[in-house]
Amino acid sequence: MNADAVIPAHLESAAVIEARASGLRSEWRLASYTVRFSAICLAIFYLLAAASPFFASYDPTYQNRTMPDCPPMALHLSAPSEWSHGLFYTHPMRMTDPALRKFTQDNSRRIYIHLFTRGHLFTTDADSEPYFMLGSEGLGRDLYSRIVYGSRVSMCVGLLGVLISFSLGITIGALSGYLGGTIDFLIMRWSEIEMSLPQFYFLLALAAVIPSGLSAVTTFFMIVAIMSFISWAGFARIIRGMASSVRSRPYVEAARALGASRWRIITRHIIPSVLGYAVVAATLSIPGFILGESALSLLGLGIQEPAASWGNLLAQAQDVQNLARYPWILIPGIFIFLAVMSFNFLGDHLRDRLDPSGAS
Amino acid sequence: MSRFLIRRLLNMIPLLLGITFISFVAMSLVPGDFVSNLKLNPTITPEVIHQLQAQFGLDQPLMVRYFKWLWGVLHLNFGFSLSYRVSVTGLIASRAFNTILLALSSMIFSWMIAIPIGIIVAVNQNSIWDRFLSFLAFFGMSVPNFFLAFLMMYLALKTGWFPIGGTFSVDYATLDPLSKVADRINHLILPVFVLGISGTAGLMRLMRSQILEIKNSDFVRTARAKGLSERVVIYKHVLRNALNPFVTMAGYSLGDLLGGAALVEAVMNLQGLGLLMLDAVRSLDIYLVMGSVLMGTILLLVGNLLADIALVAVDPRVDFSSVAAE
Numbered sequence: 001m002n003a004d005a006v007i008p009a010h011l012e013s014a015a016v017i018e019a020r021a022s023g024l025r026s027e028w029r030l031a032s033y034t035v036r037f038s039a040i041c042l043a044i045f046y047l048l049a050a051a052s053p054f055f056a057s058y059d060p061t062y063q064n065r066t067m068p069d070c071p072p073m074a075l076h077l078s079a080p081s082e083w084s085h086g087l088f089y090t091h092p093m094r095m096t097d098p099a100l101r102k103f104t105q106d107n108s109r110r111i112y113i114h115l116f117t118r119g120h121l122f123t124t125d126a127d128s129e130p131y132f133m134l135g136s137e138g139l140g141r142d143l144y145s146r147i148v149y150g151s152r153v154s155m156c157v158g159l160l161g162v163l164i165s166f167s168l169g170i171t172i173g174a175l176s177g178y179l180g181g182t183i184d185f186l187i188m189r190w191s192e193i194e195m196s197l198p199q200f201y202f203l204l205a206l207a208a209v210i211p212s213g214l215s216a217v218t219t220f221f222m223i224v225a226i227m228s229f230i231s232w233a234g235f236a237r238i239i240r241g242m243a244s245s246v247r248s249r250p251y252v253e254a255a256r257a258l259g260a261s262r263w264r265i266i267t268r269h270i271i272p273s274v275l276g277y278a279v280v281a282a283t284l285s286i287p288g289f290i291l292g293e294s295a296l297s298l299l300g301l302g303i304q305e306p307a308a309s310w311g312n313l314l315a316q317a318q319d320v321q322n323l324a325r326y327p328w329i330l331i332p333g334i335f336i337f338l339a340v341m342s343f344n345f346l347g348d349h350l351r352d353r354l355d356p357s358g359a360s
Numbered sequence: 361m362s363r364f365l366i367r368r369l370l371n372m373i374p375l376l377l378g379i380t381f382i383s384f385v386a387m388s389l390v391p392g393d394f395v396s397n398l399k400l401n402p403t404i405t406p407e408v409i410h411q412l413q414a415q416f417g418l419d420q421p422l423m424v425r426y427f428k429w430l431w432g433v434l435h436l437n438f439g440f441s442l443s444y445r446v447s448v449t450g451l452i453a454s455r456a457f458n459t460i461l462l463a464l465s466s467m468i469f470s471w472m473i474a475i476p477i478g479i480i481v482a483v484n485q486n487s488i489w490d491r492f493l494s495f496l497a498f499f500g501m502s503v504p505n506f507f508l509a510f511l512m513m514y515l516a517l518k519t520g521w522f523p524i525g526g527t528f529s530v531d532y533a534t535l536d537p538l539s540k541v542a543d544r545i546n547h548l549i550l551p552v553f554v555l556g557i558s559g560t561a562g563l564m565r566l567m568r569s570q571i572l573e574i575k576n577s578d579f580v581r582t583a584r585a586k587g588l589s590e591r592v593v594i595y596k597h598v599l600r601n602a603l604n605p606f607v608t609m610a611g612y613s614l615g616d617l618l619g620g621a622a623l624v625e626a627v628m629n630l631q632g633l634g635l636l637m638l639d640a641v642r643s644l645d646i647y648l649v650m651g652s653v654l655m656g657t658i659l660l661l662v663g664n665l666l667a668d669i670a671l672v673a674v675d676p677r678v679d680f681s682s683v684a685a686e
Contacts, residue, residue, distance in 0.1 A: 034495065034498075189374070190378075192375065193374075193375050193378040193379060197379055197615075197657065197660075198615055198618045198619065198653070198656035198657055198659070198660050199615060199619055200618065200619025200620075200622050200623070200634075201618065201619070201622065201634075201637055201652060201653050201656040201657075202379070202382075202383065202653065203619075204622070204637055204638060204641045205383045205386050205387060205637075205641060205649055205653055206386050207641070208386070208387065208390050208641045208642075208644070208649075209386050209387075209389045209390050211391055287502070291504050294504065294506070295504075295506060295623055298506060298623075298626075299623075299626055299638060300642070301641070301642075314506070314507070314510065317510050318626075318627065320513065320517065320524055320525065323510065323513055323514055323517060324514075324517045324518075327514060330507070330510055330511070330514070333504065333506075333507035333510060333511075334507075336504050336507060337502055337503055337504060337507060340502045340504065341498065341499065341502035344498055344501060344502050345498060348498070
C-alpha cells in the first residue's frame with residue numbers, strides 16, 4: 001500500500017463525516033422547538049448519568065446529620081473583588097427548630113461555591129458545610145446529588161428494557177409471522193395471556209420475588225427483566241402482523257425463489273422491513289419502562305435505599321406531613337416528567353420523519 | 361350473539377388459569393412466607409408457627425396448594441387473608457367497588473373533556489388552538505400520574521379546598537345517606553382528575569386523528585356536495601363514525617386505568633383494590649395477592665368483552681363473527 005492510496009481514503013472518510021454532520025444539522029433544522037428541547041433534555045440526562053460523580057456536588061450517601069430536610073439554598077453571585085474566594089456563594093442554614101426541622105438563613109456568613117474543584121462540577125470546601133441546591137432529604141443527604149445519581153437508573157432502565165423486550169418481540173414476532181402454523185398459534189395464545197394481564201398488578205406480584213438483600217445493580221437488572229418479560233408481547237404481535245403481510249410480498253417470494261434460506265429471509269428481508277416501525281415503537285415505549293421503575297421504587301418494591309432512583313426519592317413524599325413541610329422532595333418527579341415527555345416528543349417526531357404519509 | 365359469548369367465556373378459562381398459575385409460582389418463589397415473618401416475634405413458639413403453617417397449607421408442595429386454591433375459587437372461596445384475618449372474598453368485593461367507581465368516573469371524566477376538545481381541534485386544524493392543545497396533550501400524557509397525585513395532595517394541603525386523600529371522612533358512618541354520597545364525591549374529585557388527565561390526552565389525539573381521517577373520505581364529500589351544512593356534516597356524518605374506536609378503547613384502557621388507579625390509591629390512600637394488592641404483596645399475604653390478581657384480570661376481561669359487545673351495538677358494519685375473528 002502506498003501513500004497515494006491512503007490520501008483518497010482519508011479524504012473520503014472526511015467527506016463521509018461531513019455528510020453525516022450536515023445530515024445531523026439538517027435533522028436539527030427540521031425539528032420543532034419542542035423536539036429540540038427534548039433532545040437537549042435527554043442529552044443532559046444521559047450526561048448526568050454517564051458522569052454522575054463529576055456532576056453531583058457531594059457523595060449521594062453522605063449524611064449531614066445536622067441538616068435533614070433543609071430547604072433549597074439561595075445562590076448569590078460574588079462581587080468581582082471576591083472572585084478569588086469563589087464566583088458564587090450561599091448563606092449557611094442553621095436548624096432553629098429541631099422538632100419541625102425549621103431552618104433559618106445565617107446572613108452573616110458566606111459559604112463559597114467553587115467550580116471544577118475536588119472532582120466536582122461545583123461544590124463547597126467541605127462536605128460538612130454543604131450547598132444544597134435543591135435542598136436535602138430526611139437524612140440530610142443532598143437532593144441534587146441524589147437526583148444526579150438516580151438519573152443512572154431511570155436513563156438505563158428505558159434503554160435496557162427496550163433493548164431486551166424488543167429483541168424478544170421482534171425475533172418472536174418475525175418468527176411467528178413467518179413460520180405460521182402451530183408455533184404461531186402457541187406464541188400468539190401466550191402473548192394474549194400476557195396482554196390481558198392487569199400489567200401493574202402482575203408487576204407488583206413479580207416484583208415481590210426480588211429479595212430485599214440484593215445489591216442495587218442486581219435489583220435493577222431484575223426489575224428490567226421483569227418489565228421486559230411483561231412487555232414483549234405487544235411488540236411481538238404487531239411485528240408478527242407486519243411480518244405475515246410482508247411474507248407474501250413479491251420481493252420475499254423472489255428471495256425464496258432464488259433459494260434463500262428461511263433464516264436469511266427473516267434476518268435480511270423481514271426484520272429490516274419492519275425496523276422503521278420498531279425504532280418508533282421503541283422510543284415511544286421507553287417512558288413505560290421509566291414510569292414502571294419509578295412506580296415500583298416509589299412503592300418500595302424497586303431500587304432500595306441507600307441507592308438513589310428518581311422513584312425512591314419520591315417515596316418520602318408519601319407521608320403527608322413531609323409533603324406539607326418539605327415540598328422540595330417532589331423535585332425528582334419533575335425529572336421523571338421531563339424524561340418521559342422528551343421521549344414522547346422524540347418518538348412522535350421520529351414517526352413523522354419515518355412515515356411522512358401517516359403524519360396527521 | 362350467544363355463540364360469541366360462549367366462545368369468549370371459554371377463551372377466558374385458559375387465560376385465567378395461565379395468569380393465576382404464573383402469579384402463584386411467582387409468589388411462592390419469594391423467600392419466606394407470611395408466617396415466617398412471625399418467627400421474629402419471640403412470644404410465638406415454633407410449635408405455633410408449625411401449626412399456623414399447617415392451618416394455612418403453607419407446608420404443602422406448590423402444585424397441591426395451587427390446586428387447592430383453584431378448587432376453592434371454583435366454589436367462590438378465594439381463601440383466607442393472613443394479614444387481615446378475614447375471608448379474601450369479602451375484602452376484595454368491597455375494595456373492588458371503590459376501584460371500579462374510581463376507574464369508571466375517570467373514564468367518563470376524560471371522555472367528557474377529550475371528545476369536545478378533539479372535535480374543536482380537528483375542525484380547526486393547524487390553528488393556534490390546535491397547536492396549543494396538541495402540545496398540552498403531550499404535556500398531560502407525560503405527567504406521571506403518581507407525580508400529579510402528589511401535586512394534587514399538595515394543593516389540597518395548601519388550599520384546604522379538598523380532603524387530603526382517603527376514601528371518606530372520619531365521621532362517614534354517622535352521616536345521612538345524602539351527605540354520604542356528597543362525602544364520597546368530595547373525596548373522589550382529585551383522584552378522578554389525576555387518573556383522568558393522562559387518559560384525556562391520548563383520547564384527544566385519537567379523536568383528532570379520527571376526525572381528520574374521516575373528514576377526507578368520500579361519504580363526507582358526498583354529504584357536502586348535497587349541500588348539507590358544515591354542522592350537520594361534522595356532527596351527523598363525521599362524529600358518529602369517529603366515535604367507533606372509542607368503544608374499543610374503553611375496553612382496552614381499563615388495564616391502564618387499573619394500573620394507574622393502584623398508584624393513585626397508594627399515593628392518596630384510597631381503599632381500593634390496588635392498595636389492597638400492594639399491602640398484600642408487601643406482607644406476602646399470598647391468597648390476598650392471588651385474589652387481587654384474579655379480580656383485576658376478570659375486571660379487565662369483562663371490560664374488553666363489554667367493549668366488543670358495545671362495538672357491535674354501535675357500528676352496524678361490525679358483527680359478532682368479525683369481532684370474534686380478531
